[in-house]
Amino acid sequence: MFRFALSKGRILKDTLPLLEKLGIQLEDDPEKTRKLIIPAHMPARPDLGIKATDFEMFVLRATDVPTFVQHGTADFGFVGKDVLLEHGADGIYELLDLHIAKCRLVVAEMEDALPRTPGQPLKVATKFVNIARQYYAQKGEQVQLIKLYGSMELAPLVQLADKIVDIVDTGKTLAANGLRATEHIADISTRLIANGATYRREHAQVMALMNSIRQQL
Numbered sequence: 001m002f003r004f005a006l007s008k009g010r011i012l013k014d015t016l017p018l019l020e021k022l023g024i025q026l027e028d029d030p031e032k033t034r035k036l037i038i039p040a041h042m043p044a045r046p047d048l049g050i051k052a053t054d055f056e057m058f059v060l061r062a063t064d065v066p067t068f069v070q071h072g073t074a075d076f077g078f079v080g081k082d083v084l085l086e087h088g089a090d091g092i093y094e095l096l097d098l099h100i101a102k103c104r105l106v107v108a109e110m111e112d113a114l115p116r117t118p119g120q121p122l123k124v125a126t127k128f129v130n131i132a133r134q135y136y137a138q139k140g141e142q143v144q145l146i147k148l149y150g151s152m153e154l155a156p157l158v159q160l161a162d163k164i165v166d167i168v169d170t171g172k173t174l175a176a177n178g179l180r181a182t183e184h185i186a187d188i189s190t191r192l193i194a195n196g197a198t199y200r201r202e203h204a205q206v207m208a209l210m211n212s213i214r215q216q217l
């Protein structure tokens with residue numbers, strides 16, 4: 001039996017069809033049920049070297065997925081690279097890029113931002129404070145980080161911050177708020193991750209599952 005941490009929201013929408021293609025049948029619809037643990041079953045696939053496998057699917061807030069996998073409470077997880085970078089990959093193996101829920105992590109500011117007064121620390125609002133801290137440390141730039149939990153795009157509009165570090169996909173949200181991306185930090189997509197101990201203990205099974213997922217992409 002494996003326990004699998006699924007990210008709610010956007011990623012769930014894109015990963016449910018993948019589970020279906022793999023033949024993993026969930027006993028409840030994670031988008032409808034209030035249950036937080038959903039039993040699931042994958043029939044044997046001798047062609048892929050996979051034995052019949054039972055799963056327990058945890059339906060989690062995306063940001064909590066690495067925590068469950070790191071502690072071994074979940075063996076596997078589907079999670080955005082942004083969330084993984086922010087959390088840190090201690091005890092976690094990144095097995096596969098699923099190439100879904102693709103987006104970019106960028107620095108953005110007002111289109112009409114004035115040149116900054118030298119000597120004043122840059123104020124950056126973001127929910128990715130660890131990523132932002134690392135990014136600006138590498139650049140050797142002093143910043144004051146302001147932690148937000150959503151709607152980062154508002155911060156420069158109301159002078160809470162000079163810049164934001166945020167996810168961009170189409171760029172429509174930035175444009176609609178008079179913002180533009182000025183620096184690219186990372187390309188983001190959904191990853192299959194595994195707990196380090198599970199990876200070592202169940203290596204053959206983990207590899208078989210990883211390869212079967214890769215085949216479906």
Ligand code: PRT
Nearest residue numbers: 009010011062080082101102103167168169170171172173
């Ligand atoms: O909302 P909550 O805090 O619970 O979790 P979450 O925001 O992490 O969940 P969700 O479902 O919104 O996103 C989950 C994952 O999807 C993220 O961790 C990313 O890996 C990935 N992803 C892909 C995105 C986007 N595309 C995206 N566009 N996550 C967020 N956005 C936001 C972006 O921040 C912007 O504000 O969507 C808005 C619109 O983007 P544009 O550029 O298309 O206008």
Ligand code: MG
Nearest residue numbers: 009010150151
């Ligand atoms: Mg969201």
